[in-house]
Amino acid sequence: MDAVPLKLYVEDVTWAADGRRIVDSILLDVAPGEFVGLIGPNGSGKSTLLRTIYRVLRPDAGRVSLDGEDVWALGAREAARRTAVVAQERGNDFDLTVHEVVMLGRHPHKGLLDRDGPADLALVEEALERVQMQAFAHRLFHTLSGGEKQRVLIARALAQQARLLVLDEPTNHLDIRYQMEILGLVRGLGVTVLAALHDLNLAARYCDRLYLLSGGTVVASGPPEQVLTPGLIRAVYGVEALVERHPQSGLLQIVFLGPTTESLAGQ
Numbered sequence: 113m114d115a116v117p118l119k120l121y122v123e124d125v126t127w128a129a130d131g132r133r134i135v136d137s138i139l140l141d142v143a144p145g146e147f148v149g150l151i152g153p154n155g156s157g158k159s160t161l162l163r164t165i166y167r168v169l170r171p172d173a174g175r176v177s178l179d180g181e182d183v184w185a186l187g188a189r190e191a192a193r194r195t196a197v198v199a200q201e202r203g204n205d206f207d208l209t210v211h212e213v214v215m216l217g218r219h220p221h222k223g224l225l226d227r228d229g230p231a232d233l234a235l236v237e238e239a240l241e242r243v244q245m246q247a248f249a250h251r252l253f254h255t256l257s258g259g260e261k262q263r264v265l266i267a268r269a270l271a272q273q274a275r276l277l278v279l280d281e282p283t284n285h286l287d288i289r290y291q292m293e294i295l296g297l298v299r300g301l302g303v304t305v306l307a308a309l310h311d312l313n314l315a316a317r318y319c320d321r322l323y324l325l326s327g328g329t330v331v332a333s334g335p336p337e338q339v340l341t342p343g344l345i346r347a348v349y350g351v352e353a354l355v356e357r358h359p360q361s362g363l364l365q366i367v368f369l370g371p372t373t374e375s376l377a378g379q
């Protein structure tokens with residue numbers, strides 16, 4: 113993805129369903145080349161917010177802009193050229209081979225009747241190599257394990273050469289080695305990244321800044337050490353935690369002690 117990173121700006125975005133605001137007046141920005149993590153408990157609105165950003169949901173209020181241009185003014189094709197998405201939802205990829213799934217990443221760049229050219233093939237091969245899935249190129253996508261599928265979807269995003277990468281739980285099927293490899297790879301791409309992550313230790317390690325969502329609103333944002341405090345973890349997740357810098361590695365480390373007594377009493 114040797115593309116110039118872009119600036120993402122989410123300005124007071126609200127999206128409601130059945131009269132309930134699932135995301136409510138969200139203000140968020142990601143600077144060019146920054147890796148920002150979106151964290152928060154189940155149901156806090158992370159996926160819904162990401163879906164407004166990659167233009168599946170149209171906000172009821174507010175706007176999402178890429179380099180200052182509203183994604184709804186850009187049109188689907190141009191928005192897809194700028195934004196690659198690795199999400200849980202799967203389209204009709206089931207009868208496709210791994211190679212064909214990754215080639216889908218080239219579609220926003222091609223006309224309706226354009227065939228796959230040598231440059232497209234080279235990008236697909238390079239992307240498969242980067243996630244170490246070359247040997248699987250001719251396998252049917254639906255026959256892969258969860259982690260293998262996840263790596264192929266990352267490869268599709270790489271082949272797309274987008275300037276913004278939106279990831280929704282990109283590592284949830286991966287073993288610890290691939291979790292670290294994929295997040296390290298994504299970080300090294302130099303593109304703008306917004307990723308919903310559940311693992312707070314991984315979020316602390318790979319993200320420049322975090323936004324913490326609760327009940328559809330941003331309750332904290334900033335560098336990991338400012339957001340991942342015992343007080344905020346207790347208030348938002350209902351879990352007691354110790355947060356410290358590991359003496360040898362210097363990494364921020366969160367040790368979860370257990371649910372707070374209030375949250376246990378509420379069960």
Ligand SMILES: Nc1ncnc2c1ncn2[C@@H]1O[C@H](COP(=O)(O)OP(=O)(O)OP(=O)(O)O)[C@@H](O)[C@H]1O
Binds near residue numbers: 134152153156158159
């Ligand atoms: N189309 C919809 N209609 C009604 N409610 C919805 C709709 N989409 C999402 N919701 C609700 O909005 C809330 C937020 O969902 P969302 O998937 O954005 O949360 P999340 O933070 O990504 O959660 P998780 O960590 O569990 O993936 C949930 O309570 C969900 O049930």
